[in-house]
Amino acid sequence: MAADLLDTLLDSWDRTNRIIVNLLRALPPGGLEARALPGHPTVAQMLTHVAYVRLALVEENAPEAARPIPEEEWRAETDPDRIALELTGSAAAVRDAVRGRIVQGRMLDDRYDHPLLLLQHLIWHEGYHHGQIKLALQAAGIPIADEAVGPLTWGVWMRRS
Numbered sequence: 037m038a039a040d041l042l043d044t045l046l047d048s049w050d051r052t053n054r055i056i057v058n059l060l061r062a063l064p065p066g067g068l069e070a071r072a073l074p075g076h077p078t079v080a081q082m083l084t085h086v087a088y089v090r091l092a093l094v095e096e097n098a099p100e101a102a103r104p105i106p107e108e109e110w111r112a113e114t115d116p117d118r119i120a121l122e123l124t125g126s127a128a129a130v131r132d133a134v135r136g137r138i139v140q141g142r143m144l145d146d147r148y149d150h151p152l153l154l155l156q157h158l159i160w161h162e163g164y165h166h167g168q169i170k171l172a173l174q175a176a177g178i179p180i181a182d183e184a185v186g187p188l189t190w191g192v193w194m195r196r197s
Contacts, residue, residue: 053127058188070176082165084111090126097144098133
């Protein structure tokens with residue numbers, strides 16, 4: 037049962053990453069440059085920040101699963117394929133860190149009372165940025181219709197295998 041629970045929790049992490057990559061892929065033209073307010077981060081900067089935070093927290097807490105961290109956190113990357121690769125790679129690092137520490141019965145090195153709390157923190161963090169991205173698109177006058185993005189986001193969370 038415990039292994040099944042861990043697999044289910046890691047599946048929730050995989051779904052979280054799939055959702056944010058799906059959102060990236062659904063961006064309308066100009067979407068990466070959208071921002072909620074002047075002076076706020078662009079959508080591209082929020083997405084690169086998400087990947088950066090994942091990698092930084094893995095390096096701090098489970099260095100055996102660490103991968104190279106970009107020099108800049110809030111990058112205005114213009115290539116959606118590169119952003120998708122960063123998100124996918126950083127998600128794998130988080131998954132490996134959490135699974136590895138739980139299987140080994142080890143706590144994380146720096147923060148969190150349990151490895152699963154890293155996962156939960158990042159799911160919360162990315163949900164926040166998901167909302168900020170949709171707000172930025174709305175503010176830029178290029179919203180994504182809920183009917184279009186719903187199956188790519190809510191549909192990923194609510195599907196049954």
